[in-house]
Amino acid sequence: MLPLGPDYAVDLLPPGLYFQHPVEIELPTETGFARLPVSPDLFTFEPRYFDSIPETSPGAGFSGLRLRYPLNRADTLDEVLVVQGASYFRAIGQAMAYGLSARAVALGTGGPVPEEFPRFTRLRLHGEQDGAVRMEAVIDSPSLAGHLDMTLRPGTDTVMDIAVTLMPRREIADIGVAPLTSMYLKGPMRSAVSDDFRPRVHDSDVLVIKTGGGEEVWRPIANPARVETSAFLDNGPEAFGLWQTARTFEDFQDSEARYHDRPSALVEPLDDWGSGAVMLVEIPTGDEFMDNIVAFWRPLDPLAAGSEHRFAYRLSWTRAAPPILSPLPIRQSRSGREHDRPGTRRFVVDFAGAATGLSPDLSATTGEISGKSLYLLPDGRGTRMTFLLAPGDIDTVDLRLVLRDNSGAAASPVWLYRWTRARDGDV
Numbered sequence: 001m002l003p004l005g006p007d008y009a010v011d012l013l014p015p016g017l018y019f020q021h022p023v024e025i026e027l028p029t030e031t032g033f034a035r036l037p038v039s040p041d042l043f044t045f046e047p048r049y050f051d052s053i054p055e056t057s058p059g060a061g062f063s064g065l066r067l068r069y070p071l072n073r074a075d076t077l078d079e080v081l082v083v084q085g086a087s088y089f090r091a092i093g094q095a096m097a098y099g100l101s102a103r104a105v106a107l108g109t110g111g112p113v114p115e116e117f118p119r120f121t122r123l124r125l126h127g128e129q130d131g132a133v134r135m136e137a138v139i140d141s142p143s144l145a146g147h148l149d150m151t152l153r154p155g156t157d158t159v160m161d162i163a164v165t166l167m168p169r170r171e172i173a174d175i176g177v178a179p180l181t182s183m184y185l186k187g188p189m190r191s192a193v194s195d196d197f198r199p200r201v202h203d204s205d206v207l208v209i210k211t212g213g214g215e216e217v218w219r220p221i222a223n224p225a226r227v228e229t230s231a232f233l234d235n236g237p238e239a240f241g242l243w244q245t246a247r248t249f250e251d252f253q254d255s256e257a258r259y260h261d262r263p264s265a266l267v268e269p270l271d272d273w274g275s276g277a278v279m280l281v282e283i284p285t286g287d288e289f290m291d292n293i294v295a296f297w298r299p300l301d302p303l304a305a306g307s308e309h310r311f312a313y314r315l316s317w318t319r320a321a322p323p324i325l326s327p328l329p330i331r332q333s334r335s336g337r338e339h340d341r342p343g344t345r346r347f348v349v350d351f352a353g354a355a356t357g358l359s360p361d362l363s364a365t366t367g368e369i370s371g372k373s374l375y376l377l378p379d380g381r382g383t384r385m386t387f388l389l390a391p392g393d394i395d396t397v398d399l400r401l402v403l404r405d406n407s408g409a410a411a412s413p414v415w416l417y418r419w420t421r422a423r424d425g426d427v
Contacts, residue, residue: 001068001077002027005128009077011066012036013084014043022061026124033124038062065123067133069154080154086117087139087148088181091317092263093158099182099203099262100242101291102315104139104148104164106176109294110229110281116141120148144168144303157318161270165310172303176279176296177311178267180242184221185288188334190422193223194286200252201288203262204242207280207295208322212236216324216413220333221293224282224420228396231277231298232416240278241266242295243322245332257288263317267297270312275300328353328403328412331382335419337427344390345427346371349401349415355383358403358411365398367391374403395421 001009004027012025015038026033038061064084068077071094079098083089087104107116118141126134132153139146146166153159164177185201186193194201202221209217211234221242222228243264246252252259276299283292303309322329328351338344360374362385371388383403391397397419403412421427 004028004067004125004133007069007131008128008133009068010125011068012042012062013064013066014038015061015063019063019085021063021119021121023064023120024122025062025065026122028125028127036062064120065125067125067152071154080158081152083120083123083135083137086119087137091152091154091158091160093154093317093319094156095261096263096317096319097258097261099244099259100265101181102265103179103181104137105144105146105166106179106294106296107141107143107172108174109176109179109296110227110279110283111174116143118144118146139164139166143170143172157316157320159317160315161312162315163310163312165308166303167308168303168305170305175298175303176294177273177298178313178315179294179296180265180267181291182221182242182293182295183285183288183291184223184282184293185285186223187220188332189220189222189417190335192422198253200246200259201254201257202244202259204244204264204293206243206245206322207240207278208243208266208324209234209240209278210238210323212238215410216326217416218322218324218330218413219280219416221280222282222418222420223292224284224418225423226284226420228282228418228420230280230282230418232280233275233277235275236272237269237276237278237297239266239268239323240295240297241322242293244319245322247319261319263319264322266314266316266318266323268314268316269297270314273297273299273311324413326410326412328355328358328383330413330415333415333417338388341388341390343392343427344388345419346386346388347399347417349385350377350381351383351385351403351412353382355403355411358383358405360385360401361404362387362401363399364389365396366394367397389419389427391419391421391427 067081069080071078090101122138124136137148182204207219281294285292334348368390401415
């Protein structure tokens with residue numbers, strides 16, 4: 001652990017089984033910056049794991065770094081940021097456990113060809129200034145070069161101001177800007193995916209979008225039977241993020257993984273990103289050890305070879321509620337098979353507050369909707385909307401629900417969900 005100002009320290013991470021690519025790391029000096037050479041003297045090798053001290057090969061580098069800060073107690077330097085593997089990084093704020101990750105850029109995620117993973121080849125840490133630390137990174141891959149500039153401010157929420165500059169070596173249509181990577185195994189939308197004692201297993205359960213047109217989108221995440229890619233078209237997005245909405249131990253019943261303490265992450269563009277789409281990629285998984293959810297921004301126009309593009313945004317790691325301003329925020333979504341009606345699935349969406357004088361605007365791309373009902377829950381628990389979907393022989397149905405007042409104005413977020421056929425072929 002090396003000091004980095006009065007409040008920060010840095011751990012340099014050695015190369016290992018999964019992290020073979022060398023990363024040069026530069027630390028501040030009195031006259032500028034110096035590249036720190038890899039040496040076995042920088043690490044402790046426990047005899048129970050190592051018969052001898054490994055030798056350092058020529059050209060070896062570190063695999064990344066870990067930043068420490070007195071996040072929860074003044075006398076303890078807690079981990080606040082880890083940068084390791086490709087261009088991945090993840091952070092936490094107060095009283096959080098590591099969960100979802102971010103990365104500098106994504107290429108070909110969810111597409112028909114293997115994904116390309118640009119990586120950090122050099123990291124430069126600046127000294128602490130006004131309670132913040134700045135990190136720069138060189139990005140490289142066969143398809144592009146780039147630069148990341150991040151200023152990190154830890155706290156109750158840990159907030160990063162990030163600017164990513166990308167310089168394509170070829171035309172790139174499948175770029176992913178400000179990508180977030182998470183895990184979703186199961187939850188109340190389809191708990192039968194995994195048969196274990198826990199009611200929920202996920203790092204995130206909802207994609208939240210605030211569009212440039214002022215619409216608020218609430219999209220529950222799924223663990224589908226096949227890869228599903230969704231595009232939410234927008235112009236000048238205000239924000240998007242992957243949210244962990246359940247926040248009590250009882251929601252997960254997992255004292256080891258602490259899913260209830262894992263952060264949500266919100267991306268807020270700091271300039272106009274123009275036309276494009278927030279993309280959501282959902283990948284099937286049978287366990288909780290694979291990150292199978294990715295969300296990112298994709299510009300409408302491909303990035304031309306030889307061009308330069310800069311994307312500035314704020315990335316917040318938080319335990320707070322989603323930034324929904326609608327009068328009736330969504331509390332939860334649930335679904336399950338209707339056992340006395342084979343081939344039919346019931347959906348339940350609960351809203352905070354009383355939906356007095358409101359009417360549901362519900363639609364489906366295909367299939368048959370029936371049994372619509374909007375009613376108050378007891379003891380002031382809010383309002384419940386429930387309906388049935390009979391998809392027939394169709395394998396995919398996109399559902400859309402919003403509560404409207406008498407003038408037709410939206411009084412709730414827009415609830416979106418993509419139903420897909422279960423692994424056993426049933427609804």
